[in-house]
Amino acid sequence: MALRQIGIALVRRFRILATLSIAALVVLAASCSISKEYLTGIEWPKPPIVKPGKTSADPPSDAIILFNGKDLSAWKNGDRWKIQDGAAIVGGGEIETKQEFGDCQLHIEWSSPVPARGESQGRGNSGVFLMGRYELQVLDSYENETYYDGQASAIYKQTPPLVNAMRPPGEWNTYDVIWTSPRFKQDGSLESPAYITVLHNGALTLNHFALLGTTPFERPPSYEKHGKGPIKLQDHGNPVRYRNIWIRELKPIVGKKVREPYFRD
Numbered sequence: 001m002a003l004r005q006i007g008i009a010l011v012r013r014f015r016i017l018a019t020l021s022i023a024a025l026v027v028l029a030a031s032c033s034i035s036k037e038y039l040t041g042i043e044w045p046k047p048p049i050v051k052p053g054k055t056s057a058d059p060p061s062d063a064i065i066l067f068n069g070k071d072l073s074a075w076k077n078g079d080r081w082k083i084q085d086g087a088a089i090v091g092g093g094e095i096e097t098k099q100e101f102g103d104c105q106l107h108i109e110w111s112s113p114v115p116a117r118g119e120s121q122g123r124g125n126s127g128v129f130l131m132g133r134y135e136l137q138v139l140d141s142y143e144n145e146t147y148y149d150g151q152a153s154a155i156y157k158q159t160p161p162l163v164n165a166m167r168p169p170g171e172w173n174t175y176d177v178i179w180t181s182p183r184f185k186q187d188g189s190l191e192s193p194a195y196i197t198v199l200h201n202g203a204l205t206l207n208h209f210a211l212l213g214t215t216p217f218e219r220p221p222s223y224e225k226h227g228k229g230p231i232k233l234q235d236h237g238n239p240v241r242y243r244n245i246w247i248r249e250l251k252p253i254v255g256k257k258v259r260e261p262y263f264r265d
Helices: 002-034
Strands: 037-039 064-067 082-084 087-089 095-097 104-111 126-130 134-138 172-180 190-192 195-200 203-210 241-249 262-264
Touching: 104 126, 126 172, 134 195
Parallel strands: none
Antiparallel strands: 037 262, 064 241, 082 087, 087 241, 104 172, 104 241, 126 134, 172 195, 195 203
């Protein structure tokens, strides 16, 4: 009887040890798989070093300054606009940059006239044109109703902004824009549309919106093959003010595939 009990105890102990051994093997296998590293097989160039501005409104070290409050020498017809207290005041026709741009990050600040006069599209109207063709609307939309795809931060006649983030007339508004230019095929047909993301006073108002084409007043939007283009500021007859305008050209980081993706222990 004693021998039988001893045997039963040994079997139980063996089963416990076997279970523990299997568990240990599972943990070991898991730890081995975790130790493996997935590698893409792509060699990347080192990203360039850019010194950021002191604040989000200040230009990084690689920015091109388009207006610093002193002169509009970077703009065609810039001599037609008056500069007062560090701001360029709309008047005398539209102006556009002498330099042309493609993909870019644009920072621009603007202020609606005081006192506020007019209503709808007749109040504080101007516009920022990317590549000289695609309008990001500038309008005094503070307690001023108009058609929604024509208010401030809209892509004119294509989409309203996600929210109305306007400050009152006389206060400064900020647009921070990420622009991806359209791509065209050799035959002139559209390969991919233009995309725009906009932060208006820190609030996201356009989220990677795909433009339908240019933004004319009198006809539907359309695309026509083109290269880089200027930043253009519209004169719509209202003394809108602009200041602190800078831009960064965006260039993709392109890697070189040196081998197929693989795992490394």
